[in-house]
Amino acid sequence: MSTKTSLSAIPGLPKLLRSFRLSAWLGWQIESNWADPFLFAIYSLVKPLAAVGILVVMYSVITGGDFESAMFTYMYIGNAFYLFVGQVMTGISWAVIDDREHYKTIKYIYLAPIHFPTYLLGRGVARFLITSISVAVTLILGVLFLDVQIILSQVNWPLLLITMLVGVNMLAMMGLILASVMLLMAHHNWGLGEAVAGALYLFSGAIFPLEVLPPFLRLIGYLMPTTYWLELIRRSLAPQIAGTFPTLQNLSNTQLFEILLILTIVFGILSVITFRWCDHRARERGLIDVVTNY
Amino acid sequence: MATGVPAAPSTLTTPALRLDKAGGWKLFLKTVGARAYPRVIGAQREKSWMFFEIFLPLLAVAAYVFVYRAIQAPEEYIGFVIVGGAMTAFWMNILWSMSSQLYWEKETGNLALYIMAPNSMMAILLGMAFGGLFMTSVRALVIFVVGSWLFQVQYQVTSFWQLFVVFMLTMIALYGMGMMAASVFLLLSREAWHISNLAQEPVYLMSGFYFPVKNLGFVTALAASFIPLTVGLDALRQLAFPSGSSLGFLSVQVEIAILIGLSIIFLIGARWLLAYMEKLAIREGRLTESRR
Numbered sequence: 093m094s095t096k097t098s099l100s101a102i103p104g105l106p107k108l109l110r111s112f113r114l115s116a117w118l119g120w121q122i123e124s125n126w127a128d129p130f131l132f133a134i135y136s137l138v139k140p141l142a143a144v145g146i147l148v149v150m151y152s153v154i155t156g157g158d159f160e161s162a163m164f165t166y167m168y169i170g171n172a173f174y175l176f177v178g179q180v181m182t183g184i185s186w187a188v189i190d191d192r193e194h195y196k197t198i199k200y201i202y203l204a205p206i207h208f209p210t211y212l213l214g215r216g217v218a219r220f221l222i223t224s225i226s227v228a229v230t231l232i233l234g235v236l237f238l239d240v241q242i243i244l245s246q247v248n249w250p251l252l253l254i255t256m257l258v259g260v261n262m263l264a265m266m267g268l269i270l271a272s273v274m275l276l277m278a279h280h281n282w283g284l285g286e287a288v289a290g291a292l293y294l295f296s297g298a299i300f301p302l303e304v305l306p307p308f309l310r311l312i313g314y315l316m317p318t319t320y321w322l323e324l325i326r327r328s329l330a331p332q333i334a335g336t337f338p339t340l341q342n343l344s345n346t347q348l349f350e351i352l353l354i355l356t357i358v359f360g361i362l363s364v365i366t367f368r369w370c371d372h373r374a375r376e377r378g379l380i381d382v383v384t385n386y
Numbered sequence: 387m388a389t390g391v392p393a394a395p396s397t398l399t400t401p402a403l404r405l406d407k408a409g410g411w412k413l414f415l416k417t418v419g420a421r422a423y424p425r426v427i428g429a430q431r432e433k434s435w436m437f438f439e440i441f442l443p444l445l446a447v448a449a450y451v452f453v454y455r456a457i458q459a460p461e462e463y464i465g466f467v468i469v470g471g472a473m474t475a476f477w478m479n480i481l482w483s484m485s486s487q488l489y490w491e492k493e494t495g496n497l498a499l500y501i502m503a504p505n506s507m508m509a510i511l512l513g514m515a516f517g518g519l520f521m522t523s524v525r526a527l528v529i530f531v532v533g534s535w536l537f538q539v540q541y542q543v544t545s546f547w548q549l550f551v552v553f554m555l556t557m558i559a560l561y562g563m564g565m566m567a568a569s570v571f572l573l574l575s576r577e578a579w580h581i582s583n584l585a586q587e588p589v590y591l592m593s594g595f596y597f598p599v600k601n602l603g604f605v606t607a608l609a610a611s612f613i614p615l616t617v618g619l620d621a622l623r624q625l626a627f628p629s630g631s632s633l634g635f636l637s638v639q640v641e642i643a644i645l646i647g648l649s650i651i652f653l654i655g656a657r658w659l660l661a662y663m664e665k666l667a668i669r670e671g672r673l674t675e676s677r678r
Contacts, residue, residue, distance in 0.1 A: 126577055126579075126580060127577065127580070135580060135584055138584060138588055139583070139584055139586070139587050139588065140587075142587035142588035142590070142591045142592075143587040143591075145587075145591045146587065146590055146591050146595075146596055146597075147453065149591065149597055149601060149602070150450070150453060150454065150457075150459075150596055150597050151453075151457060152601075153459075153463075153597050153598075153601045154454065154457045154458070154459040154463070155457060163456070163457065167453070193494070194490075194493055194494075277432070277434050278428065278431075278432045278434070278435075284438055287438055287439075287442045287443060287446070288438075288442060290442060290443065290445070290446030290449070291441075291442035291443075291445035291446055292445075293445075293446055293449040294445045294446070294448050294449040294452065298449075299449065299453050299456075300452050300453050300455070300456035301456065304452050304455055304456045305452060383494065384428070384432075
């Protein structure tokens with residue numbers, strides 16, 4: 093295999109778009125064509141709703157169901173949007189194991205004239221689309237039944253849209269870093285993307301303000317782009333609760349957005365470096381089409 | 387033969403080349419060991435799993451601890467999260483390394499070999515369970531010990547004997563359930579993968595991994611009791627924490643009885659379903675083909 097296939101010979105934009113479009117279509121087929129649309133819709137909603145349900149019950153048990161508090165809205169919105177982190181990262185990174193060890197097609201994909209990182213990013217699209225619906229349903233149910241403080245007339249739609257746009261790219265870059273690492277790893281774990289997302293849950297201020305963490309852990313939270321992404325999401329959806337918590341209170345929306353953008357670019361550069369290094373190592377060690385089923 | 391070439395000695399009659407074939411219990415135990423071996427050895431060969439399977443889940447459990455801290459929950463709830471977080475390891479192992487494993491083995495081409503080989507499928511599944519238990523137990527133990535130490539969890543065990551019995555029964559019932567589910571998932575084919583995926587967060591919710599299951603109400607908790615971890619976890623909390631009994635769903639004795647019942651049902655069910663699956667594989671010859 094020529095190392096130029098995906099290292100230096102980056103094809104033009106039309107070819108990149110074609111790789112992306114086709115891998116997105118493939119990902120959608122893999123994710124959705126095992127069931128009829130109704131069953132698939134239920135499946136897509138039950139898992140995220142249960143994830144939110146865990147927190148709702150935990151909160152309810154301790155506070156006696158005080159859902160009108162700012163803390164609950166903070167937690168609910170953060171948790172709902174955090175679903176994207178696990179799903180986008182899993183969608184992109186699991187494609188490596190799926191193609192390498194399940195379908196055993198990765199060697200053909202490597203040989204084909206496509207840009208492999210773009211292919212991986214495309215594989216994450218299906219999960220992103222499914223999760224978007226899950227998040228929307230979660231938010232609607234929260235507003236209707238749990239007093240989540242989202243008032244449609246107060247939502248900052250342009251901020252929400254641009255934050256989502258940058259945020260999705262940031263998550264895609266994080267997913268690509270994980271996918272690169274998986275090129276070198278044996279298939280020990282089934283839910284690696286979700287395991288990484290679960291760990292980052294701690295540092296992102298998704299379900300509690302960073303002030304709750306000890307100072308040395310708080311520092312990691314300030315380095316994570318997801319922290320700023322979730323804060324901007326909260327500010328755009330529920331601006332009235334944004335000032336309730338001291339985390340990032342001194343930063344304006346513009347400053348938060350600039351930090352998010354810079355960290356997204358940093359993660360983008362890191363993902364390119366990580367992919368090149370891991371791809372090279374995987375080729376050198378003959379791991380591209382290895383099967384490691386324990 | 388009149389070729390002038392001396393005939394080669396028959397390998398069938400050469401005593402030195404005759405294989406010592408195991409049978410009965412010896413074959414059963416050898417099969418268990420043989421299937422457990424790659425899992426244990428695989429874990430030694432590439433240790434990246436320690437980071438992804440132990441360190442990262444520990445952080446995820448810590449996140450739930452800080453949620454309770456943020457809403458000023460009583461300290462005992464932090465202990466509930468640590469115990470529940472440690473037990474998630476076993477549920478994940480059941481889902482992905484037991485229930486889905488035969489389906490995965492089919493997809494990778496091993497299942498046909500398992501069925502053709504003169505060994506018991508029950509032994510293969512037991513081997514998977516024991517092999518998987520190594521990594522899972524390490525993960526659960528680390529989350530339990532490190533989590534308890536980091537967050538200064540105070541335990542007050544009322545009966546070590548009952549605690550041991552409850553844990554062992556929970557494991558027997560749980561792995562029995564995993565062995566049974568392996569056959570069911572295989573019959574379901576590709577849907578099995580999605581069922582495993584689906585059975586994570588909903589089960590964490592219904593079984594009360596991060597809060598006492600009693601809070602879901604009697605009917606919901608009772609319905610969730612067919613999963614051994616629901617009653618097992620509830621009993622463990624009752625036995626390990628001072629206020630555990632007041633937050634318990636049923637008495638420990640009743641929960642032990644339920645676990646015994648579940649162990650028997652799941653183990654018998656696993657044996658019956660495996661036999662049915664083998665019969666199906668032989669009769670229809672389609673079970674081991676990969677349908678995508």
